[in-house]
Amino acid sequence: xxKPKDLIGGLxxxxxxxxxxxxxxxxxxxxxxxxxxxxxxWWPVTVKxxxxxxVIAGWxxxxxxxxxxxxxxxxxxxxxxxxxxxxxxxxAELHEVVGPLGLFKARSQYLKSLRMFVKELEDxxxxxxxxxxxxxxxxxxxxxxxASYKVAQCAVLYAKGYHCGVFPVDxxxxxxxxxxxxxxxxxxxxxxxxxxxxxxxxLNAHPLKYQKLALxxxxxxxxxPKREPPIWWAHLALIYFKRLxxxxxxxxxxxxxASSKIGNYxxxxxxxxxxxxxxxxxxxxxxxxxxGKTTVAGELEKMGYTVLHSSYNPHHADIDQHYQALIDSxxxxxxxxRIFISEITYGHAVRKHxxxxxxxxxxxxxxxxxxxxxxxxxxxxxxxxRERLLSYSGRHSEILERxxxxxxxxxxxxxxxxxxxxxYEIRPTAVPKDHLLDYILEVVGS
Numbered sequence: 001x002x003k004p005k006d007l008i009g010g011l012x013x014x015x016x017x018x019x020x021x022x023x024x025x026x027x028x029x030x031x032x033x034x035x036x037x038x039x040x041x042w043w044p045v046t047v048k049x050x051x052x053x054x055v056i057a058g059w060x061x062x063x064x065x066x067x068x069x070x071x072x073x074x075x076x077x078x079x080x081x082x083x084x085x086x087x088x089x090x091x092a093e094l095h096e097v098v099g100p101l102g103l104f105k106a107r108s109q110y111l112k113s114l115r116m117f118v119k120e121l122e123d124x125x126x127x128x129x130x131x132x133x134x135x136x137x138x139x140x141x142x143x144x145x146x147a148s149y150k151v152a153q154c155a156v157l158y159a160k161g162y163h164c165g166v167f168p169v170d171x172x173x174x175x176x177x178x179x180x181x182x183x184x185x186x187x188x189x190x191x192x193x194x195x196x197x198x199x200x201x202x203l204n205a206h207p208l209k210y211q212k213l214a215l216x217x218x219x220x221x222x223x224x225p226k227r228e229p230p231i232w233w234a235h236l237a238l239i240y241f242k243r244l245x246x247x248x249x250x251x252x253x254x255x256x257x258a259s260s261k262i263g264n265y266x267x268x269x270x271x272x273x274x275x276x277x278x279x280x281x282x283x284x285x286x287x288x289x290x291x292g293k294t295t296v297a298g299e300l301e302k303m304g305y306t307v308l309h310s311s312y313n314p315h316h317a318d319i320d321q322h323y324q325a326l327i328d329s330x331x332x333x334x335x336x337x338r339i340f341i342s343e344i345t346y347g348h349a350v351r352k353h354x355x356x357x358x359x360x361x362x363x364x365x366x367x368x369x370x371x372x373x374x375x376x377x378x379x380x381x382x383x384x385x386r387e388r389l390l391s392y393s394g395r396h397s398e399i400l401e402r403x404x405x406x407x408x409x410x411x412x413x414x415x416x417x418x419x420x421x422x423x424y425e426i427r428p429t430a431v432p433k434d435h436l437l438d439y440i441l442e443v444v445g446s
Contacts, residue, residue, distance in 0.1 A: 010182065010183065010184055010198075010441040011178070011181055011182060011183040011198050011199070011202065012182075012202075013202045013205070013206060014262075014422075015181055015182060015262055015265060016181065016199065016202050017206075017209065017210070017213065018259060018261050018262045019181055019238070019256055019262065019266075020210070020213065020234050020237050020238065021213055021217065022255050022256055022259055023237045023238055023240075023241035023255070023256075024213070024214070024217040024218075024219070024233075024237040025217050025218075026241065026244075026245075026255060028240075028244050029237060029240045029241050029244060030217075030218060030219075032236070032240040032243075032244070033219065033222075033233065033236045033237055033240060034219075034221075034222065036236055036240075037162075037219075037222045037223070037224075037232065037233060037236055038222060038223045040162065041068060041072065042060050042068075042071070043056060043057060043060065043154075043157075043158040043162075044072075044075065046079060047075070047078075047079050049082070049083050050128070050129060050159040050160075051083045051114075051118050051159075052078065052079065052082070052083040052086070053155070053158040053159045054114055054118075054140075054155040054158065054159050055078065055083065055086065055110075055111060055114060056075055056078060056158065057151065057154040057155040057157070057158040057159070058107070058110045058111075058114065058144075058146070058147060058151050058154070058155055059074070059078075059098060059101060059107050059110070060154065061150070061151055061154070062102075062103055063101055065243065067101075070100050070101070071101060073100070074097065074098060074100060074101055077097055078097060078098075081097065086111070087111070087115045091108060094108055094111070095108075106146050107146075109145050109146055110144065110145060110146040110147065110151075112145075113143075113144045113145035113146070113147070114144050114147075116143075117140070117143045117144050120143070128156075128159060129159065129160055133156055133160075133164065133165060133166050134197075136152075136156050137149065137152045137153055137156050137166075137193070138152075140152035140155055140156060141189075148189045148192070149189050149190065149192040149193045149196075150168070150169065150170060150171065150174075150189070150192045153166055153167075153168040153169065153192065153193075153196055154168045157232075162232040163225050163228065163231070163232055165200065165204070165229070165231055166196070166200075166231070167196050167199045167200050167203070167231050167234065167235050168196065168235060169192045169193075169195045169196045169199075170192075170239065170242075171192075172242045172243070172246060172247065173195065173238065173239065173242055174191050174192055174195055175269065176242065176246045176269040176270055177238060177241075177242050177246055177269075178191075178195045179267060179269050179277045179278060180246075180256070180266050180267040180268070180269045180270075180277070180278045181256075181265075181266065181267075181278055182265060182266075182267070182277070182278040182279035182280070183195060183198060184279075184441060199231075199234070200229075200231060203229040203230070203231050203234055204229050204231075206229070207227065207228060207229040207230075208227070210229055210230050210234060211224070211226070211227070211228075211229075211230055214230050214233050219233060241255075246269075246270050247270075248270070249270040249271070249272055250270070251268035251270055251271045254266070254268070254270070264370060264371055264372045264373075265278055265279065265280070265372045266278045267279070278372070279372065280372050280373060280374035280422075281332035281333045281334070281371070281372045281373075282327075282330070282332055282333075282334055282336070282368065282371050282372060282373035282374070283300065283305065283333075283334070283335045283336070283373070283374055283376060284335075284336045284339050284341070284368075284373065284374070284375045284376065284421075285297055285335060285336065285337050285338065285376050285378060286338065286339070286341045286342065286345075286375060286376070286377055286378065286410070286414075287377060287378035287379060287410070288385055288399070288403070288406055288407065288410065289385075289389065289396055289399055290385060290388035290389055290392075290396070291378045291379065291380050291385060291428070292378050292380070292428035292429070293337050293338070293378055294337060295428060295433065295436070296376065296378065296426065296428060296436065296440065297309075297335050297337045299433075299436050299437045299440075300335045300437070301335070303437065304333060305333045305334060305335045306330070306331060306333070306334045306335070307334075307335045307337055308326065308330060308334060308335065308336050308337065309337045309338070310326065310336060310337065310338040310339055310342070311338070312342070312343075312346065316355075319340075319343060319355040319356055319360075320356060320357075320360040320363070320364070323339065323340045323343075323364055324364065324367065326339070327339075327364075327367060327368060327371075332371075332372075340356060340361070340364050341375070341413060341417065343355060343356050344356060344361060344409075344413055345406065345409045345410050345413050346406070348409050349402050349405040349406040349408075349409040350398060350399065350402055350405075350406065365417065365419075365420040365421065366420065368420070368421060369420045369421055373421055374421065374422050374423075374424065375414070375417055375421050375422065375423045375424070376424055376426050376440065377410070377414050377423055377424065377425050377426065378425075378426050378427075378428060379425055379426070379427055380427060380428070380429060382403065382404075382407065384429065385403065386400065386403060389403075426439075426440060
């Protein structure tokens with residue numbers, strides 16, 4: 001099984017936008033978002049004390065959706081009792097209140113630890129509502145017992161208010177939805193933070209785009225703050241999609257996988273037998289000789305990719321059939337170190353003739369577009385490439401003579417390729433070799 005780290009991806013704005021669009025458009029998700037956006041059933045606005053909100057956020061963990069009515073009664077009782085009185089209760093009295101939710105020992109210890117955390121802040125005359133989201137979540141997760149990053153995110157969001165800019169990530173989103181969308185996540189609880197920050201980063205970078213999406217998908221009646229990224233709305237759209245669809249564990253009927261735009265990219269982490277991460281399972285490396293393709297291919301090979309080198313062979317009888325067979329026989333995850341793109345660029349710039357016709361090129365591009373494929377266009381400054389070519393004692397004299405033509409041909413070709421496949425420009429010398437893969441993931445996921 002291919003693990004998330006073995007796939008080129010990192011969540012991109014394009015994938016996230018399309019995923020939220022699909023999720024938010026589903027009638028069942030639409031209904032749940034409307035029920036929970038302005039007054040969330042788990043974290044109701046009727047609770048005013050931020051300290052009590054932190055208590056309730058922690059106690060909402062490990063409560064299944066089918067006992068929501070029991071949970072709401074507990075929240076109502078807690079709100080009536082108040083934070084100060086709640087902290088004074090004996091274990092027996094507290095059990096009467098929170099016992100119906102189960103896991104009483106953990107919930108009791110959480111309350112006691114939270115009380116110490118709040119007191120520590122008050123003694124320092126620090127208001128948690130004035131601490132940045134990132135710092136408060138980090139502090140909360142470290143100081144409060146039983147409060148992982150997941151609980152810390154929820155506590156901070158509820159304490160500060162729905163529209164404070166926090167995108168809470170639960171375990172299902174971390175383990176299934178995130179990896180299905182190609183998001184690379186580390187092991188352990190920190191994965192919640194990695195996913196939260198990446199999604200927030202995208203939404204904050206495109207606030208108006210996602211505002212418009214909320215209106216276009218029928219959410220104009222909600223109290224979504226204007227000119228701000230609708231992070232709370234996006235969270236609800238994805239969390240209810242996760243509950244209503246991912247939890248069914250039925251990848252064959254996944255609306256995301258059915259998408260003509262991102263379906264080939266989306267994984268199937270809900271599959272009980274063979275969960276599969278999303279991301280680009282076919283990677284094409286292209287660029288002029290000595291630009292660094294083999295170096296990048298080697299780094300990807302260390303991550304579990306099979307590398308297929310496609311050198312120029314003047315004796316192929318049917319070049320179109322050759323590339324069709326090469327693509328079809330490849331076992332993903334696979335890296336193509338050159339493919340038919342080189343046939344076009346070098347054919348036009350160096351040999352003055354391409355063995356692929358226009359219709360054949362289009363057919364090959366359409367063929368690859370049906371797979372989870374990305375093109376990494378490796379580029380360097382011309383003087384860098386020229387110096388490297390010169391160092392090889394005349395072996396690349398023909399390319400040197402036509403270097404400007406070749407660069408121009410590549411640029412034109414990549415513009416056309418981008419109509420069929422995602423194309424990302426990579427400059428290998430921009431970072432040390434040890435960080436090259438991280439750099440690639442950052443570029444592709446931007």
